[in-house]
Amino acid sequence: MSRTAATPASPQPTAGALDVLFGALADPTRRQIVERLLTSGPATATALADGGPLTRQAVVKHLQVLEGAGLLAHERHGREVRYRVTPEPLATAVSWIVDTAGQWDRRLERLRKVTK
Amino acid sequence: MSRTAATPASPQPTAGALDVLFGALADPTRRQIVERLLTSGPATATALADGGPLTRQAVVKHLQVLEGAGLLAHERHGREVRYRVTPEPLATAVSWIVDTAGQWDRRLERLRKVTK
DNA sequence: CTGATGTGCAACTGCAGAGTTGCACTTCGG
DNA sequence: CCGAAGTGCAACTCTGCAGTTGCACATCAG
Numbered sequence: 001m002s003r004t005a006a007t008p009a010s011p012q013p014t015a016g017a018l019d020v021l022f023g024a025l026a027d028p029t030r031r032q033i034v035e036r037l038l039t040s041g042p043a044t045a046t047a048l049a050d051g052g053p054l055t056r057q058a059v060v061k062h063l064q065v066l067e068g069a070g071l072l073a074h075e076r077h078g079r080e081v082r083y084r085v086t087p088e089p090l091a092t093a094v095s096w097i098v099d100t101a102g103q104w105d106r107r108l109e110r111l112r113k114v115t116k
Numbered sequence: 117m118s119r120t121a122a123t124p125a126s127p128q129p130t131a132g133a134l135d136v137l138f139g140a141l142a143d144p145t146r147r148q149i150v151e152r153l154l155t156s157g158p159a160t161a162t163a164l165a166d167g168g169p170l171t172r173q174a175v176v177k178h179l180q181v182l183e184g185a186g187l188l189a190h191e192r193h194g195r196e197v198r199y200r201v202t203p204e205p206l207a208t209a210v211s212w213i214v215d216t217a218g219q220w221d222r223r224l225e226r227l228r229k230v231t232k
Numbered sequence: 233c234t235g236a237t238g239t240g241c242a243a244c245t246g247c248a249g250a251g252t253t254g255c256a257c258t259t260c261g262g
Numbered sequence: 263c264c265g266a267a268g269t270g271c272a273a274c275t276c277t278g279c280a281g282t283t284g285c286a287c288a289t290c291a292g
Contacts, residue, residue, distance in 0.1 A: 022142035038219040058251050079259040079268050087220045090213045097206045103154040104203045174281050195238050195289040
């Protein structure tokens, strides 16, 4: 499978970025957190945990995962830590998908020419 | 967090689909498999495992995960089982991302109006 | 038929993620 | 200064996934 193969010619974001990014998005709780932060604005871990079924610590871990993926950023305000969404990495995900789908299209095109 | 909250008004694909989809894409080996199937065309698990460091069984499991996410389909040819890419689900992922990024844009717009 | 090739199934190990609990530390309000 | 609110850190359990191995079953070529 030629792992560590080449990444021949394109601004591939070190693959690891895609791992951590897709991995962060794979959890429904994390997507909910992102959506809530988007609709309700920046919030603290305690606030996010308040209504829900999760412990504050559990929420904190999710926030750290999301931040590790570059999807969140935090800033202190006194004793509070507010998290906000930084959706730039999503462009990375879309790039991979578009590139992949593009290869598929090209393949389809080739097949169409041959089999027609 | 109000899990099972609302999914207010949009053809959201049951959330579970996003789980399994993003989860499938989160593994670099699986992405490599998809890319290879796209560039080299349909192949069997044995063929995919041949050059690489993974066992055939490991590859089979990855193929099953990808197929479970709707990204692959298989067809028998005698004693062989060939897998091919079916990238339609990728549109689902892009939809979620675009919707999410869209919310962010709207939020930005709101903030711009208020703070300006 | 027989061996070789290709799959399928099941059990097992190892490890990382999700979530919890308990406690210490910092900061704000009165 | 003192209590309350908010965070941070660490240990612990539990479950699921990745990967392996071993073996049985199906299929093709000679």
